Amino acid sequence: MRFLHLSDLHLGKRVCEFSMLDDQRYILEQILSLLDTHPVDAVLLAGDLYDKPVPPAEAVRLLDWFLTALAERKLPVFAISGNHDSADRIAFGSHLLAESRVYMSPVFTGAPEPIPLADEYGPVDIYLLPFLKPATVRHVWPEEPAESTQSYSDALGCVLRRCKRDPAHRSLLVAHQFVAGAAVCESEEPSVGGLDSVDVSLFEGFDYVALGHLHSPQNVGRDTVRYCGTPLKYSFSEAGQQKSVTFVELGPKGSVSITTEPLTPLHDLRELRGSYMELTDRRAYEGTATDDYLHITLTDEQDLPDALARLRVLYPNLMRLDYDNRRTREQQTVEGPARAEQQTPLEHFAAFYQLQNNQPLSEEQAAFCQQLIESIWKGEDDA
Incomplete structure (x- = not known):
């Protein structure tokens, strides 16, 4: 039985205020074209279907279109909610969708029940486990000792121990968690100290674990516990990655084959570095994909007026502009920590806004932020 493993679509996402729709x-x-040339028996969607719990209408329509296209190909779809999704919204209409063999994870109320498929080698049981927090598990089983659901790993173990698995059947788990030992990138960091990590040993007994949550394609612990990664690059920490889709084939019990197929984006996400004169030299950009999403680092010693706007004439999808010169290096190594302690809250926010949007706060925005900061402080003082 052959599966397509996808995750972390993040529909509706914006990167540096650029819509990715x-x-x-x-x-x-x-991906649909790949399915037409690389047939599968089912599709796995391992969470973070949307980028926000309340997605924009355009993102909802896009997911609706994609699920409909899969259903028209007579493909069963097994989807779960991730940490970016609203579990209630993903579960909406799940009973009706199941009639079209589109299985959406329900809001968590207990250990998942297997959804059966079968081929010439016998049954395949598929378990859908949405993103879980320890508090969610404690709410469902309040009688459990506190220590048994204290950590993410404890909570997931509590759930999986209750899964009714037939050891003679092949079994496949779709989950959305951070597995300890996996490599992370800045677009999807685990919590401080790895408190949300789970132990890979919890997945023993499953023939394949289709994971979502981390954006880099990778195996964890063993080949059959896998993150397929995002289909698109969502941060410049992923600029060097080749995005792909994962195909999983289950043969007889114990036989699993995993292959990948590369994906080519509409616009790649790349980093460029050099002086303004180098990057605007026709010989440097002619014949290249100048409409790619770019992070440019200028090495000029002097900041150039309106450099962002001027560069966007040649590179219209320039997302982020930085300088690497003596001034910035001195700020990072000497002035950085001291300066940070001296900055006002408004200055901190203005620097963050500049980093995210490649433009400074307007006077009107700065005044509004300062008023908001003062009102918060006043509220704390009154309290």
Whole structure:
């Protein structure tokens, strides 16, 4: 039995205030084309279908279109909610969708029940486990000792111990958690200290574990516990990655084959470095994909007026502009920590805004922020 493993679509995501919707539709169309040339028996969607718990209408329509296209190909779909999703919204209409063999994870109320498939080698039991926090598990089983659901790993173990698995059947788990030992990137960091990590040993007994949550394609612990990664690059820490989809084939019990197929984005996400004169030299950019999403680091010793706007004439999708010169290096190594302690809350926010949007706060925005900060302080003082 052959599966397509996808995760972390993050439909509706914006990167540096650039909407990814057109890019997301393009890559989903490419995935559908791959399915037409690389047939599968079912599709696994391992969470973070949306980028926000309340997604924009355009993102909802895009997921609706994609699920409909899969259903038209007579493909069963097994989808779960991730930490970016609203479990209630993902579960909405799940009973109706199941009639079209689109199985959406329900809001967590207990150990998942297997959804059976079968081929010439016998049954395959599929378990859908949405993103879980310890508090969610404690709410369902308040009688459990506190220590048995204290950590993410404890809570997940509590759930999986209750799964009714037939050891003679092949079994497949779709989950959305951070597994200890996996490599992370800045677009999807685990919590401080790895408190949300789970132990890979909890997945013993499953023939394949289709994971979502981390954006880099990778195996953890063993080949059959796998993150397929995002279909698109969502941060510049992923610029060097080759995005792909994962195909999983279950043969007889104990036989699992995993292959990948590369994906080509509508716009790649790349980093460029050099002086302004180097990057605006026709010989440097002619024949290249100048409409890619770019992070440019200028090495000029002097900051250039309106450099962002001027560079966007040649590179219209320039997302982020930095300098690497004596001034910035001195700020990082000498002035950085001291300066940070001296900055006002408004200065901190203004620096963050500049980093995210490649433009400074307007006077009106700065005044509004300062008023908001003062009102918060006043509220604390009154309390």
